[in-house]
Amino acid sequence: MAEAAEPAGTPAARELLGLWRLAGEAVPRDELADALLRLARSRPEVAQAYYLGWQAAAGIYAELGSGRRLPPGPGDPAQASDAAVFAQLACAGELSVEALCRLPCWLGGRLRRAGIDRGVALALELAPGQPGLLLLVLRDAAATALAGWLGELLGALLRLARQPAPAAPLLQADDAPTLLLDADGRLLDLNRAAQRLLDDCRLEQALALLPVNHPQLQQACRQQLRSVGPVSAVVGGRSLLWQFIPEPGRGRVLVRGRDASAQLRSEREAAQASRLYRLITENTTDLISRHTPDGRFLDASPASWTLLGYWPEQLRGTPVRALLHPDDLGQMRQAAEVLAQRGYHTLSYRLRHRDGHYLWFETACRAIRETYTGAVVEIVSVSRDVTARVQGEEVRRRLAEVIEATTDLVLFLDRAGNLTYLNQSARRALGLAEGEAAPALAALLDAGDRARLLDEGLACAERSGVWESDMRLHPPGGQDSLPVSLVLLAHAGSGAARYFSLVARDMTERELRETQLRRHQDELAHTARLVTLGELASGIAHEINQPLAAVVNYASASQRYLQGAADNPQALERVAQGLERITAHANHAAEVIRRLRAFLRKGQRRMQALDVAVLAREAVRLCAWEAANGRVAIVEDLPDNLPPVYADRVLLEQVLLNLLRNAIEANREAHPHAPSRIRLAATAEAGGQRLCIVVEDQGPGVDEAELEQIFTPFYTRKAEGLGLGLSMSRTIVEGFGGELRASRQAEGLRLSCCLPLAGRGERPEPAGHSGPTEQQE
Known part of the structure; x- marks a missing residue:
């Protein structure tokens, strides 16, 4: 025993403490075997030492650690077995080398080949459940008893080192949640703060408080012999930060934590706010900038490139006045004074783009003051490009001036037909004083015109944007009514609302x-x-x-x-x-x-319902002698049940006479001494809205270029003609609301006179009626 109690500074004492430490830290068996062998060799009685671990699968013993190796035994290695040795050691715990060599085993052959004939084999487990033997080669036979005692001592030491270590003495005094873990990650102890946390989170296992990768964190802490953390874990809605602290020489780890829910939440919110602010700053279309009190750029958001053509780094240090429009310099100086007094200001001004043109900006500025002195140390500005708005306001201002200055009557009305605005021309024409309320639409228009405007006009304007018509406006003061040409326009207002403008041109002249x-x-x-x-x-x-x-x-x-x-x-x-x-x-x-x-007869035209067949036959009689003289036969295709047309009798008869005489002359030109014919027909159009009178001749006809020229005044191919017949006929027909057109045929020309039908209930005048009174020629 005296020898075992060596001073702590001797090599044997150091090896003993090292073995104790390694056994408590549960290091790999090879490392623990090396420490064990170093301790055994430190004894002067031991010439050599080997540690062999039992290989259950192979049934033999094999060396562990990095020391010397025994030579292989004789015979076939595949048939080798050390089961006899394993059985003897399991019973006695100790076996001499002489007795071991007499057993039928692979290890005995190896010892004989190594020339080892004196020593002892001791049963010793480096780790629980992993049997092995410590082979000590002794210098003399007297050391055998010492070897047995040494084996018992080492076995007790290893078992004691593997016992759970007592809790840290200061653990309960810590007000932070703290856990003590052994080398295998098992819980050794926890303090009262950790127990309260465990109860608050309603957990059964204390290790559930730790991060899910706490085994890896503990291993890293033990291997690197340094503190690891803080590492976060979310438990029961709480954010916990854990610090893993190693205990050198014991293999234990102290895990100390704190509830950082409020801190982490604040940090996350701050980080999120920072990211959001950065995202807004980097992606907003507005220019966010910082300036010195004298107006130099300190920084700007990336929108500076889109708005001004400059990157933020190009603007830093640049004075704002270098980009200002010369006319806005005074306004900027005034803004600086207002900022110094009030701390905020909003203004509109022009800045020069990098390309040279100016843009309108609206800027909201705020002064950042020094905490103690109150002096302005920085100005933060948010600027928005309002060029389109300013230009739009300018256009609207000019349009308002045009509307007020135009001689046309301009009235605004809503969907219900209420007048909301009248320009000066409208007020003058309607006799309204300045500031007088707009009259009702019913007072300005006849009932029929008002209904047509509200029903047909508004719907058409909403659909196609515009509607036109001719009406009469009745001033509310009793003045004469005004004939006007109306143009109704639809406009999109705010939201889905619509409003309408009514432009009326006085058509009296x-x-x-x-x-x-x-x-x-x-x-x-x-x-x-x-x-x-x-x-x-x-x-x-x-x-x-x-x-x-x-x-x-x-x-x-x-x-x-x-x-x-x-x-x-x-x-x-x-x-x-x-x-x-x-x-x-x-x-x-x-x-x-x-x-x-x-x-x-000469007089005002008199529009009436006429029977085309009767009128056409009278025109035929007027030119019958001329047709007979030219051997031209007029073939009439005039049904008796034709609907009446609305026209002036004398003028329509003149048109028909012009068409017939034109056809007679064309036939005489094409057939000077031979008989020919003219077809006079009348049919109603497919839509039932007009009646067409057709005159077809057998003359020389005209080419495509002459089809429209024949209706031009003074255009004629006749030597004695004036060229007014067809031109005047088209003017008369169009005055009736009809149409006169020409088309080519295989032989001759076809002239079609299309006239609007008379209204229902109007009866044509009887044949031969020439009006109420024949006027003086």
Whole structure:
């Protein structure tokens, strides 16, 4: 025992403490075997030492550690077995080398080959459940008893080192949750703070408080012999931070924690706010910038490139006034004074883009002051590009000036038809004083026009954007009504609301000009009829001469019958027949003169429902002699049940006469000495809205280029013609709301006169009616 109690500074004592430490730390068996062998060799009685671990699968003993190796035994290694040795050691715990070599075993052969014949084999477990033997080669036989005692001592030492270590004496005094773990990660002890935390989290196992990778953290802590952490763990809604602290020489680890829920939550919120602020700053379209009190850029957000063409690093140190519009320098100096007084200010100004053009910005500035002195140390600004808004306001201002200055009447109204705004021209035209409330729409328009505007106009404007119509405005003061041309426009307001603008142009002068134009057209038409009369004079004279000649003949015959009345009883009867025929021919002549007077009468046009068939036949009779003289037959295709048209009788008859005479002349040009024909037809269009009168000739026709030129005034191919017939005819037809067009045929030309039908309930005037009173020519 005296030898075992060596001073702590001797090599044997150091090896003993090292073995104790390693056994308590549960290091690998090879490392523990090396420590054990070093301790055994430190004894002078031991010449050599080997530790062999039992290999249960192979049934033999094999060396552990990094020391010398025994030579292999004789025979086939595959048949080797040390089971006899294992059984003897399990019973006795100790076996001499001489006795071991006599056993049928692989290890005995190895010892004989190594020349070892003196020593002892001691059963010794480096780790629980892992048997092995310590082979000590002794210098003399007297040391055998010492070897047995040494084996018992080492076994007790290893078992004691592997016993759980007592809890740390200061563990309960720590107010932070603390756990003590052994080398295998098992819980040795925990303090009262850890127990309270365990109860609060309603957990059964204390290790559940630790991070899920606490075994790896503990191993790293023990291997590196340094503190590891803090490492977070979320338990029961709490955020815990744990520090792993190693205990050198014992293999134990002290795990000390603290509840950092509030701190981590604050840090996460701060980090999230920082990331959000950075994200907003880097991605916002507004320019966020910091400035010195004298206006130099300290920093700017990346929006500076998009807005001004400069990267933030290019703006740093640049004075704002270098980019300002010269006219805004004074405003910026005033803004600096306001900032110094109030601490915040909002202003609008212009900055120069890198490309040279200026942009409007609206900036909200705030001054950052020094805590103790209150001096402005920095200015933070948020700037927004408002160029489009400023330009839009300028455009709206100019449009407002135009609306107020225009001579057209401009009225705004809502969907319900309420007037919300009238410009100055509208107020003057309607006799409204400045500031006087807008009248109701019903007071300005007739009931029918108002209903058409609200029902048809608003719907059409919402659908296509615009609606046009002609109406009359009635000023509320009783002045004469105004003829106006209305244009209704739909506009998109705020949200889904719509409003409408009504632009009305005073058409009084146009109405007067149209009246004068119609009067001039009537004069021109009357002149054309006089010209036509001169051209038809021969036919008219023939129409009148025939009944006059017949009257003279019948009068002369009647005189002769009267002279012989005494001798011829039938003479009086013949005289009566002559007088009857004289009357008929005189009436015929009077009818020709009546038609001629009706055709030549001069006066205002009178629109009425007309029977086209009757009117067309009268036009045929007027030009019948001219057609017969040219051997032109007029073929009539005029049904008796045609719907009436709405036109002026005299003017429409003049149009039909122009078309027929034009066709007769074309036929005479193409067939100078041969018979030809003209087709006069009338049919209703498919839609039932118009009636078309068609005149087809067999003349030379025209080419494509002449189709529109034939309606141009003074255009003619005739040597004596004026070129006004077709031009004047188209003007008259369009005045009726119709259309006159020409088209080519295989032979000749086709002229189509399409006229609007008369309204329902209107009956055509009877044939021969020429109006209420024939006016003086």
